[in-house]
Amino acid sequence: DVKVTQSSRYLVKRTGEKVFLECVQDMDHENMFWYRQDPGLGLRLIYFSYDVKMKEKGDIPEGYSVSREKKERFSLILESASTNQTSMYLCASSPSGLAGTDTQYFGPGTRLTVL
Amino acid sequence: AQSVAQPEDQVNVAEGNPLTVKCTYSVSGNPYLFWYVQYPNRGLQFLLKYITGDNLVKGSYGFEAEFNKSQTSFHLKKPSALVSDSALYFCAVREHSGGYQKVTFGTGTKLQVIP
Numbered sequence: 001d002v003k004v005t006q007s008s009r010y011l012v013k014r015t016g017e018k019v020f021l022e023c024v025q026d027m028d029h030e031n032m033f034w035y036r037q038d039p040g041l042g043l044r045l046i047y048f049s050y051d052v053k054m055k056e057k058g059d060i061p062e063g064y065s066v067s068r069e070k071k072e073r074f075s076l077i078l079e080s081a082s083t084n085q086t087s088m089y090l091c092a093s094s095p096s097g098l099a100g101t102d103t104q105y106f107g108p109g110t111r112l113t114v115l
Numbered sequence: 116a117q118s119v120a121q122p123e124d125q126v127n128v129a130e131g132n133p134l135t136v137k138c139t140y141s142v143s144g145n146p147y148l149f150w151y152v153q154y155p156n157r158g159l160q161f162l163l164k165y166i167t168g169d170n171l172v173k174g175s176y177g178f179e180a181e182f183n184k185s186q187t188s189f190h191l192k193k194p195s196a197l198v199s200d201s202a203l204y205f206c207a208v209r210e211h212s213g214g215y216q217k218v219t220f221g222t223g224t225k226l227q228v229i230p
Contacts, residue, residue, distance in 0.1 A: 004158070035220075040124075042205060042222035043159075058217060090158065103149075104218070106158035 003027070004107035006091050011112045019078040021110050023091030030096060032074035033104065034058075034066060037088040049074055081114045088112075117142045119208045121221040128196045129229050136191040136224045138206030148189040149207040149218065150180055159205065165189060176200070196228045 007022035025032065031050050035043040035058075045058030047066040055066050063085060067075045074093075078085055088111050092104040118141045128134045140146055150162040163174025170182040180191045191204060206221040 040222060042121075043220040045217050045219075048217065092159075103161045103164065104151075104159075106151075106160070108158045 004091055004093055004105050006089075006107040006110050008110050009108060011110055013078075013081050013112065013114050015082060015114060017078075017081050017114075019081045019112065019114075021076040021078075021089055021091075021112070023074045023076070023093075023107055024072050025074075025093040025105070026072065027093065027095070027105070028071065029093035029105075030071075031094045031102075032068065033092040033094075034064075034074065034076045035090045035092065036060070037090055037109070043090065046076065081112075083114050086112060086114045117146075117208055117210050117219050119206050119219055119221040121204075121206055121224045123224050124222075125225040125227060127227045127229060130198055131195050134193050134196040134200070134226065134228070136204050136206075136226060138189045138191065138221060139187050140189060140206070140208040141187065142208060142210040144210050146189075147209040147218075148180075148182060149209075150174065150178070150189075150191050151205045151207065151220075152176075153203040153205065153223075155202070162191070162204075196226075198228045198230050201226055201228045 004025045013019050033048040034046040044060050049055045049068045065077045088109050090109045091107040094102040094104045096102050120139045148165040151159040153159045163172050165172045165182045173179045178193050203223045205223050207218045209218045
């Protein structure tokens with residue numbers, strides 16, 4: 001089975017802190033994604049990556065950056081956390097070069113609270 | 116731009132009754148369509164997808180969905196609901212096109228199956 005793991009299930013940070021969310025997948029997938037999930041808004045794509053060191057902005061990239069130095073790992077960085085970044089963060093991966101037709105496999109999520 | 120709508124925030128159904136969770140989409144060309152499910156305190160799981168071919172798609176846990184191009188719909192159905200089907204359901208769409216295109220998720224529908 002595909003396994004996508006995220007470094008923390010729950011995280012509490014203070015405004016202005018730099019926050020790292022880590023995601024690791026064990027199926028050699030080319031594509032990886034970061035979403036945030038908010039009630040009433042569904043899933044919104046923050047960033048995605050289709051190869052090592054490659055990244056593309058999603059719908060809501062402002063206030064976030066990403067890093068993909070190894071194929072299995074995709075990190076989401078909040079440079080200076082703000083209260084409006086309190087949310088559930090979901091990482092996903094999918095195989096193949098064209099991600100649109102392929103199933104995405106999701107991690108369990110990290111619930112981030114910024115105080 | 117592609118979009119997907121889930122018109123019902125919540126659907127209630129009695130155990131044993133058929134269930135339908137509605138989804139409509141908008142794309143410029145032909146769509147790829149997906150359903151995912153999120154059980155409480157767990158990550159999203161893939162249920163089924165329509166890429167091409169037969170309009171009726173069968174997926175996990177006895178769920179199926181019918182692609183209707185004229186109505187631009189992809190409703191999720193199950194003949195007999197179980198209490199364990201209670202979860203949050205997300206529809207997603209991606210347009211057929213060359214190159215990478217992101218998948219757009221709906222806002223989710225909470226399914227409550229009443230014993």
